[in-house]
Amino acid sequence: MxxxxxxxxxxxxxxxxxxxxxxxxxxxxxxxxxxxxxxxxxxxxxxxxxxxxxxxxxxxxxxxxxxxxxxxxxxxxxxxxxxxxxxxxxxxxxxxxxxxxxxxxxxxxxxxxxxxxxIAPSQDLQSKHTKTYHVTLAEDLRWQRCHIKSTSLLGNVMHFQQGQEAGKDEVILYNQQNEVTEAAACNVFIVKDGRIATPPLDNHLLPGITRRIAIDAIHKYTSLPVDERVVSLDELNEADEVWITSSSKELGPVLSIDDKKVGNGEPGKIWREAQEAYNKHKFNC
Missing domain, CATH: 3.30.470.10 (Aminotransferase class 4, branched-chain amino acid transferase, N-terminal domain)
Incomplete structure (x- = not known):
């Protein structure tokens, strides 16, 4: 025991x-x-x-x-x-x-x-061993203090259950202005034309530690640009790559959103570079 x-x-x-x-x-x-x-x-x-x-x-x-x-x-x-x-x-x-x-x-x-x-092993950069994700979308109906990592998680649980009932791994949430906030249990990144973006921290999303480590690692070990800015629902749907990040997932490549392929439907080259940087940095912070 x-x-x-x-x-x-x-x-x-x-x-x-x-x-x-x-x-x-x-x-x-x-x-x-x-x-x-x-x-x-x-x-x-x-x-x-x-x-x-x-x-x-x-x-x-x-x-x-x-x-x-x-x-x-x-x-x-x-x-x-x-x-x-x-x-x-x-x-x-x-x-x-x-x-x-x-x-x-x-x-x-x-x-x-x-x-x-x-938990699952650290993300393997060999594509056949990479843990990938398929997600759906939902309007964010949680409370207005999501930056506090409270044990009061019923709103997140209900959103996550939406994804499970749809046969998906996660639910990416958006507000009434069609701006991405986060996922039910993860932060969200997109890539378009080689540029990475993730929603800025405010009271509508958790300041994820994996999110923070990933941004710092990308800055330290790569020349990839990262923007912390508003990400629209249209940008999410048209992105070349989408990732969800959390302590147990590290940087998780999203292969489809509501059954529509993200990019070519495979983990992207920007993800690989970012995950490699994360692996170098994760024990140094």
Missing amino acids: HKVFLNGDFVDADKASISPMDRGFLFGDGIYEVIPTYSTKPVGLGLHLARMNEGLKAVGIEYQADEAQWRKVIGDLVKQTDSDSQAVYIHISRGADKKRFHAYPKGIQPTVFAYAFD
Whole structure:
């Protein structure tokens, strides 16, 4: 039985328990992170924890994620198996109160939980081993604070389910102005005429760590231009390449949108260069 980390202790997963009065259960009142590791080495640990601390501050949960502490916890969790590709899920809720009441209670301790799970290996640049994606489109109907990585994910879950019911891997979302925001669980990049673009950060999309590492890596290791700007739905549909990015997917090439091929329907040469740059940079941040 694998162990999980709960409130400072490692316990068997089937014996870990959280009060039903925990606000994470009652309200989705918490912040989370998913940190990928390869051969036990975490990707972007400092960036993930900085985003977690910003989210905790934004929602008023009094907990400070310490990098040294979490590096050890993550190491202990992923060493339980021989898998080379794992991610660690960290979940900080506001904690359990004696009654259900919407306002933030005073004097309660946050609930701190983490566990490791297997993920796909790092993207292979050999096309026959590349993990690719087929997506559909939907109008973004989520709340207006998507920049906070909240555990309140029902809006994302419902959008992702749309994709599953359509037989697709993901759903790329757009706003009422027909501007791309993000996908249900990923950020989005497009390529047109050799130029890369991704929607700018605002309250309508998550500041993805993979997104950040990818942009930095492309700047550092290639001469490819990257624009953080508004991307229209028409641009998405006419793009030469489309990628979705996340901690578990890295840079995932999209081969079709609503059954229409993207480009020639194969992972593109710009993606290959960008993924190669990402591979060089992912353990250096």
